[in-house]
Amino acid sequence: MQARIQKLAPNVINQIAAGEVIERPASVIKELLENSLDAKARHIQVDIGKGGKQLIRVTDDGVGIAADDLPLAVAAHATSKIVQFEDLTEVASLGFRGEALASISSVSRFTLASCQAGAEAGWQIVCHHDGSPLTPQPAAHPVGTSVTVEELFFNTPVRRKFLRMDKTEFSHVEEVVKRLAISHFDVGFKLTHDKRVIWQVHPASTMAEQQARVRQLLGKTFVEQATYFDIERLGMRLWGWVGSPDYFRSQSDQQYFYLNQRLVKDKLINHAIRQVYAELLYPGRHAAYVLFLTMPRAWVDVNVHPTKTEVRFQQSRLIHDFLVGSLGHVLHEPAASPQQVMEAVTNSPTERQTDDQASMEQRMDKPVTVDERQLALATMESSTLSPATRPPPLYVKQPQAAYTTAKASNTPAGRAIAQIARRFIVTQMDDDLLVYDYAKGKAWLTCRQLQRAYAENTIKTRPLLVPVTVEATTDVLDNFSRFASHWSKLGWQVELSGQEQLLLRDIPICLGQADVAAVFKQIIAYLTTHDEVDMDALLQTMARHSVVLQPLSVIAMNDFLTELTRETTDTAELERQGILRRLTEPMLQQYFTQDD
Ligand SMILES: Nc1ncnc2c1ncn2[C@@H]1O[C@H](COP(=O)(O)OP(=O)(O)OP(=O)(O)O)[C@@H](O)[C@H]1O
Numbered sequence: 001m002q003a004r005i006q007k008l009a010p011n012v013i014n015q016i017a018a019g020e021v022i023e024r025p026a027s028v029i030k031e032l033l034e035n036s037l038d039a040k041a042r043h044i045q046v047d048i049g050k051g052g053k054q055l056i057r058v059t060d061d062g063v064g065i066a067a068d069d070l071p072l073a074v075a076a077h078a079t080s081k082i083v084q085f086e087d088l089t090e091v092a093s094l095g096f097r098g099e100a101l102a103s104i105s106s107v108s109r110f111t112l113a114s115c116q117a118g119a120e121a122g123w124q125i126v127c128h129h130d131g132s133p134l135t136p137q138p139a140a141h142p143v144g145t146s147v148t149v150e151e152l153f154f155n156t157p158v159r160r161k162f163l164r165m166d167k168t169e170f171s172h173v174e175e176v177v178k179r180l181a182i183s184h185f186d187v188g189f190k191l192t193h194d195k196r197v198i199w200q201v202h203p204a205s206t207m208a209e210q211q212a213r214v215r216q217l218l219g220k221t222f223v224e225q226a227t228y229f230d231i232e233r234l235g236m237r238l239w240g241w242v243g244s245p246d247y248f249r250s251q252s253d254q255q256y257f258y259l260n261q262r263l264v265k266d267k268l269i270n271h272a273i274r275q276v277y278a279e280l281l282y283p284g285r286h287a288a289y290v291l292f293l294t295m296p297r298a299w300v301d302v303n304v305h306p307t308k309t310e311v312r313f314q315q316s317r318l319i320h321d322f323l324v325g326s327l328g329h330v331l332h333e334p335a336a337s338p339q340q341v342m343e344a345v346t347n348s349p350t351e352r353q354t355d356d357q358a359s360m361e362q363r364m365d366k367p368v369t370v371d372e373r374q375l376a377l378a379t380m381e382s383s384t385l386s387p388a389t390r391p392p393p394l395y396v397k398q399p400q401a402a403y404t405t406a407k408a409s410n411t412p413a414g415r416a417i418a419q420i421a422r423r424f425i426v427t428q429m430d431d432d433l434l435v436y437d438y439a440k441g442k443a444w445l446t447c448r449q450l451q452r453a454y455a456e457n458t459i460k461t462r463p464l465l466v467p468v469t470v471e472a473t474t475d476v477l478d479n480f481s482r483f484a485s486h487w488s489k490l491g492w493q494v495e496l497s498g499q500e501q502l503l504l505r506d507i508p509i510c511l512g513q514a515d516v517a518a519v520f521k522q523i524i525a526y527l528t529t530h531d532e533v534d535m536d537a538l539l540q541t542m543a544r545h546s547v548v549l550q551p552l553s554v555i556a557m558n559d560f561l562t563e564l565t566r567e568t569t570d571t572a573e574l575e576r577q578g579i580l581r582r583l584t585e586p587m588l589q590q591y592f593t594q595d596d
């Protein structure tokens with residue numbers, strides 16, 4: 001016979017709730033740090049014992065909790081952060097559910113001590129797990145709060161069994177502290193493990209201090225290659241550091257995205273960022289970035305998931321486009337005016353000689369700023385505006401390419417001298433120095449060829465040895481069918497396999513080395529957002545993806561230059577397309593005589 005229904009005891013309810021949010025020591029740390037930050041702490045210390053299994057203590061100098069409120073702080077559904085349902089539409093704090101401490105205290109030996117400014121003494125409560133009333137006891141405590149969590153999951157052995165080695169648990173804890181330290185520059189953090197100080201960062205108010213913090217936590221290499229930028233538009237601001245495509249990672253461990261200072265994991269945001277990097281990174285490589293997006297709080301619903309890392313946007317399309325436009329502008333725009341090339345050249349030797357801090361400040365004095373008009377112009381490939389303060393590119397001399405001018409032939413586009421950063425081709429024509437963007441140039445050439453072939457219905461295809469599978473969501477299916485008559489004309493043979501999969505069988509030959517699933521999805525994404533299909537836009541997408549950046553021999557460079565000149569002998573056209581930049585001899589003269 002089925003048991004009778006009864007109400008669960010509060011402690012059991014809390015333990016069940018803890019199951020959702022408290023997975024491991026790192027999740028406790030996230031909740032406790034968020035509380036300290038909500039309490040306006042300026043200094044927070046995190047002490048960990050045995051990876052957090054034995055001890056987790058967070059001490060802050062925030063506003064503290066009144067003695068009488070201590071029992072409420074650990075009660076479920078008790079919070080000081082919202083009062084009524086409507087407040088959820090404009091949550092200003094990181095926490096708002098009034099559940100974290102109740103959950104944590106139900107699965108650990110828990111002590112909460114606090115003191116408010118002006119109070120005579122501090123008070124603390126210890127949670128017993130036996131249902132006995134929580135009575136605050138006087139305790140010596142400076143203004144602020146400390147929460148001590150010992151023996152996490154001592155009463156939920158199943159959970160405890162899932163914990164990994166101390167070292168692993170600690171690395172998760174450290175990652176959480178790091179992630180919050182990056183989003184709260186004005187707060188100092190200190191992290192200790194088994195009584196050893198692991199790292200400490202002081203409150204950072206100036207931009208240089210903030211960048212120094214990013215450098216300390218993410219490493220020197222990240223900061224040196226990243227571009228700092230700041231874009232504000234339509235009530236939104238996006239700023240931070242984007243890693244250059246040359247600095248890719250084999251995993252997504254350096255991807256920090258904050259929405260209104262909250263660390264979020266959101267599909268829409270990830271999609272937008274991936275879309276921008278898609279053409280710049282090989283499949284399987286991951287970008288690195290620290291990005292802060294701020295927007296009016298009412299535009300976002302943060303009450304989506306108990307861990308509060310998922311969000312829902314009111315205007316997702318607008319946000320997606322803003323991200324793609326802004327990041328695309330910063331990342332895809334290698335073309336600089338000759339003046340800007342000169343600046344970069346002027347800056348680069350000095351930057352390399354000065355110490356890192358000075359060069360950082362120099363770079364940060366002039367963040368890339370893009371006004372509204374510029375942003376409207378900024379598309380994935382067409383803007384001629386440039387992030388003038390992009391750090392000088394890595395000058396990689398390819399063994400095949402460098403200093404082999406003796407053998408090099410002349411082309412009307414100049415004589416290839418060197419390839420830089422797998423992307424730029426430097427040539428000499430008479431007394432001028434020319435720099436070609438191979439990525440843009442090759443994409444432009446391929447696009448022209450595709451346009452001609454499309455008009456004649458002769459886009460070449462090639463079968464895939466092993467068909468590539470793409471998950472067919474309703475969205476994908478709808479748009480796939482809507483476009484049914486066009487796929488083969490574009491060089492694709494795609495078929496439905498069962499209910500949930502599409503098989504890519506033949507692909508346009510130019511995409512031989514591309515991530516074809518990504519290109520296909522990008523076409524679908526385009527169809528999803530456009531009622532009227534502009535074939536040129538699709539051909540451009542395919543052309544962009546067809547480009548492979550790799551070391552080129554001098555012969556290959558000259559072949560490319562010959563191909564360009566066959567397409568057009570009008571170098572002004574190439575300059576307009578952002579494919580070519582020219583440093584004339586008078587410009588070089590002027591540059592060097594300035595130093596006399
Ligand atoms: N470090 C702290 N300093 C000051 N007050 C605190 C601190 N930690 C907790 N509190 C108080 O205790 C209350 C309960 O904290 P708890 O984390 O359980 O809930 P919350 O932060 O309101 O919401 P959430 O469950 O989303 O985190 C908070 O609303 C706050 O008033």
Ligand SMILES: [Mg+2]
Nearest residue numbers: 031035095100
């Ligand atoms: Mg909280």
